Amino acid sequence: MSAQSYDEGDLRAAAAAAIRAPSLHNSQPWRFRLHDGAIEVLADRSRQLAVADSTGWAVNIACGAATFNARLALTNAGTPADLTLLPRDTGPDVIARLTPGSPRPATYPEQALFAAIPHRHSNRKPFFPDPVPSPVRAQLIEAARAELAWLDLLVGMTALTGFAEIAQSADRVLRRNPQYQTEMAGWTHADQAPDGVPVTAGAPATEPQDLLPQRAFTDRRRAPGRDFEPEPLVAILGSAGDRPTDQITAGQALQRVLLTVTDAGLAASMLSQPIEVPTARDQLRRSLHRSGIPQMALRIGYGQPGRPTPRRDLADVLAEQG
Numbered sequence: 001m002s003a004q005s006y007d008e009g010d011l012r013a014a015a016a017a018a019i020r021a022p023s024l025h026n027s028q029p030w031r032f033r034l035h036d037g038a039i040e041v042l043a044d045r046s047r048q049l050a051v052a053d054s055t056g057w058a059v060n061i062a063c064g065a066a067t068f069n070a071r072l073a074l075t076n077a078g079t080p081a082d083l084t085l086l087p088r089d090t091g092p093d094v095i096a097r098l099t100p101g102s103p104r105p106a107t108y109p110e111q112a113l114f115a116a117i118p119h120r121h122s123n124r125k126p127f128f129p130d131p132v133p134s135p136v137r138a139q140l141i142e143a144a145r146a147e148l149a150w151l152d153l154l155v156g157m158t159a160l161t162g163f164a165e166i167a168q169s170a171d172r173v174l175r176r177n178p179q180y181q182t183e184m185a186g187w188t189h190a191d192q193a194p195d196g197v198p199v200t201a202g203a204p205a206t207e208p209q210d211l212l213p214q215r216a217f218t219d220r221r222r223a224p225g226r227d228f229e230p231e232p233l234v235a236i237l238g239s240a241g242d243r244p245t246d247q248i249t250a251g252q253a254l255q256r257v258l259l260t261v262t263d264a265g266l267a268a269s270m271l272s273q274p275i276e277v278p279t280a281r282d283q284l285r286r287s288l289h290r291s292g293i294p295q296m297a298l299r300i301g302y303g304q305p306g307r308p309t310p311r312r313d314l315a316d317v318l319a320e321q322g
């Protein structure tokens, strides 16, 4: 027998998990509500970044990741959801509708991923040189596949430097764009704010010899000449196409990959410059020699556990019943 409807308690549990999801500059572009016994994830367009995200790609990725967390919370409370992305009978801001499916206990992997939610943080600091073990690599690829996306791990220095060149050139394009930089600075905070990126979460300022471009959330420097990390594991997550549903699907897969990373004792950070700049994204797509569209680049490795970044209160993200 399937439950008739989710209630206020389910909504709060789902939203509490969902808001821990990553979002571009920690903009948290989401809201949650009950509608006819279903839980809905909505895009909050007032939080869409006008310069960095004029197409809504980053809102879809973030809301997809939030949806995955909400699904895990509902599964772990005993009633997994049936999922509809962009339901036709509502406006374009309803990203996902979660209706109650048949009650069942959560599987062990579902429990492990749910438990990883509060421990997942972007870690932009240098990783240790220890390689990511093969069985974990296979788990990460499977995590993306389970959510109907793909994850390509870049193997060898040739693939890595090829990616680094594309990412660096995209980063240069964005650094030369004053509107982009002003917008990013507006989301970077030295004090306690409920959203945006705290300067303490930034990577040390980039040095000329660094392989990968990291965002300039801080101007803290590190010892001159010291290499950031010798050979990080870089992964490209992608989807079949680039429609909004593909991007939301990619967001769910991203979150499943990140929680699998966390559960394996690894850390990760995201690099979206080569996705945000269209020519770079196209170059990256062609360099992978596969079908589909890249939606995110990830840097994965062993590192110090990251620190949580702020989130707005639940009261600020729970919308009126629709």
Ligand SMILES: Cc1cc2nc3c(=O)[nH]c(=O)nc-3n(C[C@H](O)[C@H](O)[C@H](O)COP(=O)(O)O)c2cc1C
Pocket: 020, 021, 022, 023, 024, 025, 026, 057, 058, 059, 061, 062, 120, 121, 122, 123, 124, 196, 197, 215, 269, 270, 271, 272, 273, 306, 307, 308, 309
């Ligand atoms: C669409 C998207 C793009 C992102 N791009 C970057 C990026 O280029 N560089 C970076 O360091 N973090 C990036 N992030 C990570 C966010 O900055 C991060 O999720 C946010 O600050 C919240 O911190 P947390 O991940 O530690 O919870 C991105 C996240 C999303 C969802």
